[in-house]
Amino acid sequence: MSSPDIVGILENTKELDRLRKEQEEVLVEINKMHKKLQASPEIVEKPGDISLAKLKNLYIQAKELSENEVTVSNILLTQLDLLLPYGPTGQQRRKLGVAEGNDQKRKRMKVDSDVIRLSPSMRNQIEAYASLKGEQVAARVTAESAEKDEWFVVKVIHFDRETKEVEVLDEEPGDDEEGSGQRTYKLPMSCILPFPKRNDPSNTQEFSTGKHVLAVYPGTTALYKATVVSTPRKVSFFVTNICIYL
Incomplete structure (x- = not known):
């Protein structure tokens, strides 16, 4: 060296x-x-x-x-x-068997060590995304360079702590999608917006007139960008403030 x-x-x-x-x-x-x-x-x-x-x-x-x-x-x-070195020395060869035996343990420890190096706020964010498994979220499935954003309501099936990617399932793909089965996406955390919890009053969001939001097309899982023109007493669909991801 x-x-x-x-x-x-x-x-x-x-x-x-x-x-x-x-x-x-x-x-x-x-x-x-x-x-x-x-x-x-x-x-x-x-x-x-x-x-x-x-x-x-x-x-x-x-x-x-x-x-x-x-x-x-x-x-x-x-x-x-x-x-x-290109090849192990004699002492390294003797230790190689033990090292290979501990390979899986090291892989498990790697994820934990990565989390430890992160700032407290980022660790909290990662834990929050890890807890979304099984939950419905809003997901942008198009690339950042795409001319038009496409947002859908999807279900979180896995969160990879190492790659910081969220694997989601589109349970109701549109008629124009290739094939007729359900479709999965692996997306970065920045493409995911958790919905407010229905049973948690502290997460209730109020949207005043003029606010930009994501709203659900009736009878579909597709989301579209809209502007609030009035605030009804009861909201029958999920809505997420666009300010979260601007």
Whole structure:
């Protein structure tokens, strides 16, 4: 192992630490904005208010930092792979059997260690998504680059803590879908919006006139973007405030 190789690894390790610290700082700001909007939701209706734009920029920044973290992590893995010996030494061969025997244990521990490295707010978010198994959620099934967003009501069947992906089931695919069976998607957390709990009054959301929402097409699982024009006394379908994902 040469000195330049070690220096490169150390530099990328420092960069990884910096990215994680910046992510935590951005998440703190996001949480502050959430609390501000929850306490005074009417503030976004004031002329000149940029709260939603600021929140969107914070999410964009968090996404970029996360993507950069993945890039630096992959570079580090490549650097370490290049420095590993091509063949095991005698002592390494004697230990190989024990290492292989513990392979499954290490895989189980890896997920736990990944969660430990995350910030408290991100850990809470991961736990919240893990608890959605069996629940219905709103899911954007189109790519971010798509010209038109497509949202559906789907059922969560699995959450992968390692990849941070949510596997969902579209139980009632449309007539234009290929095949007639149910369809599954693996989506990032950013494409999933949990519904408010019907039996939990604390999660009840009120939508004032002019608010942008997702609403369900009657008799389907398709969702569409709409604007509230009046607030009925009783709501017969789920609705989610679009401000959650802007």
